[in-house]
Amino acid sequence: MQPVVLVTGASSGIGSALCKRLLREDAGVRLCLACRNMQKATATKAVLLAAHPAAQVTLVRLDVSSLESVLRAASEIQRRFQRLDYLFLNAGIMPNTHVSFKALISGLFSGRAVHMLSTAEGLLTQEDCITADGLQAVFETNLFGHFILIRQLEPLLCCLEKPSLLIWTSSSNARKSAFSLTDYQHSKGKESYSSSKYATDLASVALNKHFNKQGLYSSVVCPGLVMTNLTYGILPSFFWKLLMPIMWIIRFFTKTYTLTPYNGAEAQVWLFKQKPESLDALMKYHSCTSPMGKNCVESQKMDVEEETAEIFYQKLLELEKHVLAKLNAPLSPK
Numbered sequence: 001m002q003p004v005v006l007v008t009g010a011s012s013g014i015g016s017a018l019c020k021r022l023l024r025e026d027a028g029v030r031l032c033l034a035c036r037n038m039q040k041a042t043a044t045k046a047v048l049l050a051a052h053p054a055a056q057v058t059l060v061r062l063d064v065s066s067l068e069s070v071l072r073a074a075s076e077i078q079r080r081f082q083r084l085d086y087l088f089l090n091a092g093i094m095p096n097t098h099v100s101f102k103a104l105i106s107g108l109f110s111g112r113a114v115h116m117l118s119t120a121e122g123l124l125t126q127e128d129c130i131t132a133d134g135l136q137a138v139f140e141t142n143l144f145g146h147f148i149l150i151r152q153l154e155p156l157l158c159c160l161e162k163p164s165l166l167i168w169t170s171s172s173n174a175r176k177s178a179f180s181l182t183d184y185q186h187s188k189g190k191e192s193y194s195s196s197k198y199a200t201d202l203a204s205v206a207l208n209k210h211f212n213k214q215g216l217y218s219s220v221v222c223p224g225l226v227m228t229n230l231t232y233g234i235l236p237s238f239f240w241k242l243l244m245p246i247m248w249i250i251r252f253f254t255k256t257y258t259l260t261p262y263n264g265a266e267a268q269v270w271l272f273k274q275k276p277e278s279l280d281a282l283m284k285y286h287s288c289t290s291p292m293g294k295n296c297v298e299s300q301k302m303d304v305e306e307e308t309a310e311i312f313y314q315k316l317l318e319l320e321k322h323v324l325a326k327l328n329a330p331l332s333p334k
């Protein structure tokens with residue numbers, strides 16, 4: 001039986017490159033692109049089919065920042081498929097981002113310049129907003145909408161005979177100090193992106209603890225710095241034009257400047273080829289690119305305590321109960 005693969009945020013950037021690469025790895029995969037914008041999704045599907053005319057590619061409308069949309073998409077997916085082998089939790093936002101040029105310039109002359117340029121530590125702040133569900137938008141999009149999707153799709157994901165794998169797109173911008181258990185939606189701070197990506201790392205660790213015995217595994221990837229709509233949104237386009245030659249030079253100092261969506265998807269494609277049971281729950285898998293453009297995957301231990309992951313997981317379950325009750329939706333699908 002050909003594997004069924006669902007990719008959220010497949011309409012552009014890393015998600016779209018991932019779909020192309022998955023079909024190149026195995027033209028038989030049954031790909032489902034879960035996207036909020038059906039026009040963009042249809043265009044992506046057409047590009048995939050142009051390269052692989054016999055491929056099985058379907059679309060499902062999914063806006064991870066709307067719980068109603070997540071519930072609707074989950075029941076549609078359950079209607080279409082009997083199981084899911086890989087669920088790529090890739091959709092994400094980094095809205096209204098400001099760069100601290102003061103921190104950038106002083107950082108460039110410090111001993112931590114390479115670290116700063118690969119993690120953006122101390123460089124970025126975001127203005128977040130509230131969704132129609134009453135949740136912080138970055139938290140709901142990057143983490144919670146995906147968490148509800150997983151919980152709703154449990155019957156398709158949990159099978160002892162054939163394990164399934166969740167693959168979260170995290171970031172090297174994920175930072176413990178940006179996250180707080182008492183304000184896990186990051187309503188009070190200005191680093192909602194860092195916080196949400198640290199939250200995905202915690203969620204992945206806790207999901208492994210709770211679901212491995214049911215045949216469901218979870219992993220985290222870091223694509224590196226990739227030029228996509230998300231990054232282009234940070235600075236005006238003329239700035240990026242000026243910076244591009246410098247970015248290629250930075251590649252000589254760090255492997256994390258993967259730059260193209262194709263390179264950024266390296267760790268996701270690598271995970272697709274691994275046995276879920278063989279992966280380490282506490283590792284993060286990084287896409288890396290050499291100055292000459294050669295790709296590889298490197299693993300690094302996450303800065304996560306299992307106890308914190310468990311407390312956070314319990315908080316997510318409480319929030320799930322609360323929001324589903326508000327929507328009059330059952331906790332898990334029939």
Ligand SMILES: NC(=O)C1=CN([C@@H]2O[C@H](COP(=O)(O)OP(=O)(O)OC[C@H]3O[C@@H](n4cnc5c(N)ncnc54)[C@H](OP(=O)(O)O)[C@@H]3O)[C@@H](O)[C@H]2O)C=CC1
Nearest residue numbers: 009011012013014063064065091092171225226228229230
């Ligand atoms: N670019 C980078 O350097 C890095 C990116 N990442 C992560 O990679 C992931 C992909 O981002 P990237 O490819 O760079 O950026 P893009 O903006 O190109 O892609 C983001 C994707 O997520 C989708 N999306 C956004 N919000 C929602 C929503 N509410 N519901 C459904 N889909 C949504 C977008 O849809 P639409 O096409 O409709 O906008 C798009 O397909 C993100 O999680 C990002 O945080 C991590 C590290 C580095």
Ligand SMILES: CC(C)=CCC[C@@H](C)[C@H]1CC[C@H]2C3=C(CC[C@]12C)[C@@]1(C)CCC(=O)[C@@H](C)[C@@H]1CC3
Nearest residue numbers: 099116117118119120123171172173224225246
């Ligand atoms: C390259 C030079 C000299 C200047 C660019 C400054 C910043 C705009 C740039 C430096 C580090 C970058 C970075 C990201 C965005 C752009 C920078 C802040 C990310 C935050 C993009 C999204 C991610 O998830 C991170 C992994 C990136 C980390 C590095």
